[in-house]
Amino acid sequence: MSIYENQILESDNENLDLVTLQRILWISPDNTNIVVIDITDNKDMKLPFFRTYEDIKYQIESGRERTIEIDPDLRIIFPYDEYLNKYKLERDEKWGIIKDIVVQEPDIYFSEIRGKLIKEVEEKTGKAKKEIYKYLKRYWFYGKSINGLLKNYFDCGAPGKEREISKKTGPKSKDGNEFIVTEKDKENFKWAIKKFHIGEGKSLSKTHQLLREQKYSSGYYRKFGSMVPIVVPEKAPTLRQFLYWYQNEYSFSAKYSNRHGRRKATMDTRPLVGDATARAMGVGYVYEIDSTPADIILVSEDRKTIIGTPTLYIVMDQTSRFIAGYSASVGNPSWIEEAVALENAGTNKVEFCKQYDIDINEEDWPCYHLPKYVLGDRGELKSKMAENLLALKVDVINTPSYRGDLKPFVEQHFNKTNNEIRELLSTVGAKPSKPKQRGEADPARNAALTIYEFNQFMIVQILTYNKSALSKGFFVSREMFEDKVGLTPLEVWNWGKSKRLLHIEPRDLIRYSLLPKASAKVSQYGIEFDKRCYTSELGIKEGWFESKSIDGERNITVSYDPRNVSSIFIRKKNGKLVQCFLTEKFKDYENLHIEEAKAIMKYKKDQLFIKEREELQYQAELHAYADSLAKDAKGEVKVATKDMSFYERNKNKRETKKSESRTFGSKNAWTAIETIEDGNGKTSLDEVVEFPSSVNNLSMEQNKINGIQAQFASKIKERRRNNESLE
The missing domain is CATH 2.30.30 (SH3 type barrels.)
Structure with missing residues (x-):
């Protein structure tokens, strides 16, 4: 130091x-x-x-x-030439007084010696001691600079501060208006600008007129059934005063914003001194990513239903304008759709194109790299899940709201892509650039492409673009000129990707990192996540579910794809990624979207809530019946055991229990015959339907058996009443 x-x-x-x-x-x-x-x-x-x-x-x-x-204090130490020339002679005169003593260091800094030196100067020059001290302080204060002795007029006149006046300046107004604008009037001006000029889009002259009517009226009179304000011009600010305040209060961009809106002002009045390419250090330094509705209407896979416009994501290298990846789907813009585009940018395109029956060589689309930065809107990339990109060594740059100009190249490419869609696919549902007017043909009537076919079109369109000539505004660096680089996105990409700003990550790691994360619990039922259970062969082999933990942790973090709940990913402490699948109990949820699975769980929850409320009434019925049954039974027991002791009630317990068991079993036996007891306590047979038979003796034998059973049942009941045993 x-x-x-x-x-x-x-x-x-x-x-x-x-x-x-x-x-x-x-x-x-x-x-x-x-x-x-x-x-x-x-x-x-x-x-x-x-x-x-x-x-x-x-x-x-x-x-x-x-x-x-x-x-x-640089402005006085190094003043403008005009200022220095004006006060130079006076400065030199002061310097001549103190120049012989200021060089006597360190003596001049000791008060006793300084006093003697100043006294000598005082006697020699005739200058007052107070003035000499003033010159010395100024000389030291401004860094022992001779210019410190200049008069400081820079702050004179209170620059930047408004003067308070009590009388109107300038020539008198023709109408005799001597109104003086005060701070309260300025507050009224601000109120009027906000309410009428910005809020309602009124002109400044109309805003001034409405201001005087609402804030400076002297009274009202009635006309046409309304209260009309009375405005006295001499008691209100003039239009000139109002406009003078407005011009000094607001900057050019603020005035433009007041008139046309903040979004348009940000785009139209910004200084154009930079370039997006200049912010990128080379190929692979910054990827721009954005989404737009593609100007085409698609149909379902069975061609029967019109499903609307797809969402198109494009990932573009900012330096080379090379399209590194894309995604097209019928879903709404979201983080997961953006993650698909980023995953596409960082993985092999040969395998991807094969999914759509398009065969290419690696040199046709040689991109399976991730950048240093990703530049996108505040929407998807501002979410917490964008933090997942840091695990892939990719940082995020979010643009401010309404500043699409900060990622101009991908925005320009959307215009180019939609123009080509309208030109090449006009017969199969392409939408016009302007909203459909009344009477015009509806493009949805021509819709014919599926999302699969639209992806095929986008692959070929991107391959064509990457081999096309760059725009005339593309900046060619000296290094490109020396290396004679071809001016197409593909050739600039191939030239610049060796600069080592790009890096490669495994597909599984990219997916794990980009997918949303959530907490899950390990139990004996599997990995419990979102009310579903998952398992894996490795988990069974290593005994995760017996120990209820993975690497000693019971609560773990999982990655999931909300588009399909069939599996989830976990990452072990050794860095190994493991894919886990639904257990047998939840196999019925395979290939469901997470919202569909949640709908099922919500149905279960709602139904259980409804049925549990209904159950309360059923329970009330049960409770009422149980109370009534218990009350009647207690009454009958009380009557039946009126003269019996507790000991007598326990007498012959075993024999009585056997008797009760036989009686109850006989009565409920599948072979039992229903009997009816008459008023005399005797039992008679219920209606018996005889089967037709040619053998009379069998019928007689059956009647005999039935009579014996009836007598036996009658005796049993009689003995029970007498508390006797069957044996």
Whole structure:
């Protein structure tokens, strides 16, 4: 750490508010003592004082003080030539008075010696001691610069501050209006601008008129059934005063925003001094990504239903304009759809194109790389799941709202793509660039392509674009010129991808990192996630579910694809990725979207809630019947055991239990015959339907058996009443 003359030290308090600024004036040859002067306030200049070298060094190293590079008084130390020429003679006169004593360092910094030196100058020049001290302070305050003796007129006249006036300046108005604008009037002006000019789109003159009617009326009168304000011009600000305030209050961009809106002002009034390419250090440094509805109407796979426009994501290298990846789907813009496009950019295109029956060579689309940065809108990339990109060594740059100009190349490519769709696919559902007018043909009537066929078109369109000539606005660097690089996105990409700004990651890691994450629990039923259970062969082999943990953790993080709940991914501590599948119990959920699975679970929850509420009434019926049954039984027991002791009730328990068992079993036996007891306590047979038979003796035998059974049943009941045993 070096400390030198004219260095400025800054110290703050605990709230980071400036406390002092000190300028170093002199350092002793042995680096032990330092002379400093406080330069915090130029209206109260102080004399210099001593500090030790070690103290300053300690304060800087501990962070209590720090050095600043920019001198706060440069405008007086290095003034404009016009200012210097105007006050140079007066400066030189002051310098001639003190020049012989300021060089006597360090004596001039000791008060006793300084007093004697000043007295000598006073006697020699006749200048008052007070003036000499003033010159010395100014000389030291401004860093021992002779220009510090210049008069400081820079702050004269209160530049940037409004003057308070009590009388209207300038010539008198023809209408005699002597109105003076006050702070309260300015608040009224702001209110009117916000309400009428910005809110309702009124012109400034109309805004001024409405302002006077609503804020400066002297009364009202009735006309046409309405209250009409009375405006006295002499008691209200003039249009000229209002416009003068407006021109000084708002910048050009603010005025443009008031008139046309903030979004248009941001796009139209910004300075065009930069270029998106200049922000990229080379091929693979920044990928631009964005989405748009493609201008075509698709049909379902069975061609029967019109399903609307697809969502198209494009991933473009900012330097080469090379399309590194894309995705097209019928889903709405979302993080998962954007993740599909990023995964496509970072994986092999030969395998991808085969899924759509298109055979290419690797050199036709040689991109399976990830960039250093991804630049996108505040929508999907602002979500928490964008943090997953950091695991892939990719950082995120989000553009501000309504600033599509910060990713211009992918925006321009959308225009090019939709133009080609309208030109080449006009007979199969391409949409016009302008909204359909009344009476015009509906493009949906011609819709014929499926999402599969649209993906085929997009692959061929991208391959064609990557081999096409770059736009005339493309910047050719000196290095490109020296290497004679062909000016197509593909050739610039091949030339620049060797700069090592790109990197490659395995497909499984890309998917694991890009997919949304959630917490899951390991149990004996499997990995429980979102009310579903998953398992894997490795888990069964390693005994995850017996120990209810993976690598010692019961609660784990899983990656899932909301488009299909058939499987999830987990990452073990050793970095290995494991795909887990639904258990047998939940196999019925295979290939369902997560929203479909949630709909089933919601149906279950709602149904159980409804049935549980209905169950309360059924339980009430059960409780009422049980109470009634218990009450009647207790009454009958009380009557039946009126003269019996508890001991007598327990007598012959075993025999009685056997009797009850036989009686109950006989009564409920499948071979039992229903009998009816008459009023005399005797049992008679219920209606018996005889089967026709030619053998009379069988019928007689059956009747005999039935009579015996009836008698036996009658005796059993009689014995029970007498509390007797069957044996």
